[in-house]
Amino acid sequence: MEFKDYYKTLGVARDASAEDIKRAYRKLAREFHPDINKKPGAEARFKEIGEAHDVLKDPEKRAAYDQVGAGFQAGQEFRPPPGWDAGFEHGESFSDTDAAAASDFFEALFGRARGARRGGGGFGGEGFRARGGDHQAKVLIDLEDAYRGATRAISLRSVELDGEGRPHMRQRSLNVQIPKGVRQGQQIRLSGQGDPGIGGGPAGDLYLEIEFNAHSFYRVEGRDVYLDLPVAPWEAALGKKVKAPTPEGTVNLQIPAGSSAGRKLRLKGRGIPGEPPGDLYAVLQIALPPADSEAARRIYREMEENLAFNPRAKLKV
Amino acid sequence: MANDQEGFVLAGTIIDEQTEVTLDDLSVFCSVRRERIVALVEEGVIEPKSGGSKEWRFAGHSLRRAAKALRLQQDLEIDLAAVALVLDLLEQIDTLKAQLQSGNRG
Numbered sequence: 001m002e003f004k005d006y007y008k009t010l011g012v013a014r015d016a017s018a019e020d021i022k023r024a025y026r027k028l029a030r031e032f033h034p035d036i037n038k039k040p041g042a043e044a045r046f047k048e049i050g051e052a053h054d055v056l057k058d059p060e061k062r063a064a065y066d067q068v069g070a071g072f073q074a075g076q077e078f079r080p081p082p083g084w085d086a087g088f089e090h091g092e093s094f095s096d097t098d099a100a101a102a103s104d105f106f107e108a109l110f111g112r113a114r115g116a117r118r119g120g121g122g123f124g125g126e127g128f129r130a131r132g133g134d135h136q137a138k139v140l141i142d143l144e145d146a147y148r149g150a151t152r153a154i155s156l157r158s159v160e161l162d163g164e165g166r167p168h169m170r171q172r173s174l175n176v177q178i179p180k181g182v183r184q185g186q187q188i189r190l191s192g193q194g195d196p197g198i199g200g201g202p203a204g205d206l207y208l209e210i211e212f213n214a215h216s217f218y219r220v221e222g223r224d225v226y227l228d229l230p231v232a233p234w235e236a237a238l239g240k241k242v243k244a245p246t247p248e249g250t251v252n253l254q255i256p257a258g259s260s261a262g263r264k265l266r267l268k269g270r271g272i273p274g275e276p277p278g279d280l281y282a283v284l285q286i287a288l289p290p291a292d293s294e295a296a297r298r299i300y301r302e303m304e305e306n307l308a309f310n311p312r313a314k315l316k317v
Numbered sequence: 318m319a320n321d322q323e324g325f326v327l328a329g330t331i332i333d334e335q336t337e338v339t340l341d342d343l344s345v346f347c348s349v350r351r352e353r354i355v356a357l358v359e360e361g362v363i364e365p366k367s368g369g370s371k372e373w374r375f376a377g378h379s380l381r382r383a384a385k386a387l388r389l390q391q392d393l394e395i396d397l398a399a400v401a402l403v404l405d406l407l408e409q410i411d412t413l414k415a416q417l418q419s420g421n422r423g
Contacts, residue, residue, distance in 0.1 A: 022394075026393065026394060029392055029393050029394075030393055033388075033389065033392055033393060035385050035388055035389055035407070036389075036403075036407065046392075050392065131345060133345070133348060134345055134346045134348075136384075174327055175325060175326045175327065176327050176328075176329065177326050177327065177328040177329070179328070179329070179330075181331070182331050183333075185378075186331055186332060186333060186377075186378075187332040187380065187381065188329040188330065188331055188332070189329050189330050189332055190327055190329040191329075191330075193327065204345065205346075206329075208329065209381070219415065219418060221415055
C-alpha cells in the first residue's frame with residue numbers, strides 16, 4: 001500500500017499548529033465539498049482531505065502517524081511495522097468523520113474506523129429492537145425513461161457487520177422499476193431494502209436518487225422540458241407548421257407569423273408526465289441561411305434594398 | 318433484504334412534494350437523533366408543512382435537504398444559520414446554471 005502524506009494533503013508543514021491544520025482543512029473543505037463542488041474528482045479529493053484532517057486534528061493519532069511515518073514519502077510503498085501501535089489507544093472513538101470508506105493506508109494504521117455513514121449511528125443505547133438504517137444510491141436515467149418508465153438493474157455495495165461484529169463488503173443487485181413521471185433529483189423509496197432491523201425491528205429503506213443523463217437537445221427544469229428549435233427567417237416571419245421533436249415523438253408545431261428569436265411556444269402537458277404534467281417549451285432560434293451562392297447573395301441584397309429595416313432601432317442608432 | 322433473484326423487479330414510490338415524511342423518517346434517513354432534526358427546523362433549514370412539533374409533517378424533498386445540511390454542518394464546521402444560507406445560495410446557483418446552459422446553446 002502507498003504511504004499517504006497527510007501534511008501534504010492539507011498543504012501544511014510537519015510542525016503545523018492545530019490552528020493551522022484547522023484553517024487549512026476548512027479552506028480545502030469549502031473548496032472541494034461534494035455538495036458544493038460538482039466537478040469530477042472533487043469527492044475523492046474531499047475524502048483525502050477529510051481523512052488527513054481526521055488524523056492530524058487528533059493529537060494521539062497525529063503522534064502515532066508521525067512516529068510510524070517518519071522517513072516515508074507520499075506514494076512510497078508502506079507497511080506498518082509490527083506492533084507499531086503499542087501504547088496508543090484507539091478503537092470506537094475513531095468513527096467521528098462521515099465521509100465514506102477510509103483508505104487502506106488509514107485502516108492499516110487506525111483500524112476500520114471512518115465510513116459507515118449509514119447504520120444507525122445515533123441510535124445506540126436505545127434498546128435492543130431497532131429499525132435498520134436507510135441506504136442511498138444514485139441512478140442515472142435518460143429523460144425518455146421519465147416519460148415512459150423503465151427498469152434498471154442496480155448493483156449496490158454496502159458494509160455490513162458479520163456475526164462477530166466485523167465489517168465486510170456485501171454486493172447485491174436489484175432490478176428496480178423507475179416509475180413514469182420521475183424528475184431530476186427526486187428520490188424513489190424502496191421500503192425494506194435498507195439495513196436489516198436489529199432484534200426483530202423493521203428493515204430500513206433504500207432511497208434511489210434520480211439523475212438525468214445530459215441530453216443533446218432537451219433541457220429540464222422541474223417538470224418542464226425546454227427545446228431550442230431552429231427556424232428559418234421566413235418561417236418565423238410568415239408563420240409555418242414545422243416538425244419538432246419531443247421525448248414522446250415528433251409533433252407538428254405551428255410557428256405563428258411575426259415570431260422573433262427567443263419566443264417560447266408552449267406545448268401544454270408535453271413535459272414530464274404527472275399530476276399535473278409538465279409543459280414542453282420550444283424556444284425559437286432563427287437560423288440564417290448561408291450566403292454561399294449567387295442566388296442567396298442576390299436575395300440578401302434584395303432584402304437590403306427593399307426592406308426599411310433597422311435591427312438596431314432599440315439601441316437608438 | 319433478500320430479493321436478489323434474477324428477474325424480480327422491485328417497485329418503489331416517488332418522494333415528491335406530496336409525500337409526507339415525519340420527524341422520525343428524517344432522523345432515520347440522516348442517521349442522527351431527533352434533536353438534530355429539530356435544530357434544523359428551528360433554524361429554518363427545513364420547514365414542516367403542518368402539525369405541532371409532536372406531529373410535524375415535512376415535504377418529501379426535506380429528506381435530501383436535511384441530509385445535505387447535516388453534511389455541510391459537520392464537514393465545513395459551520396453553524397446552522399450559515400448552512401441555511403449556503404443551501405439557498407446553492408439552489409440559486411443551480412437555477413442560474415440551468416439558465417446559462419440554455420442561453421449558451423443557440
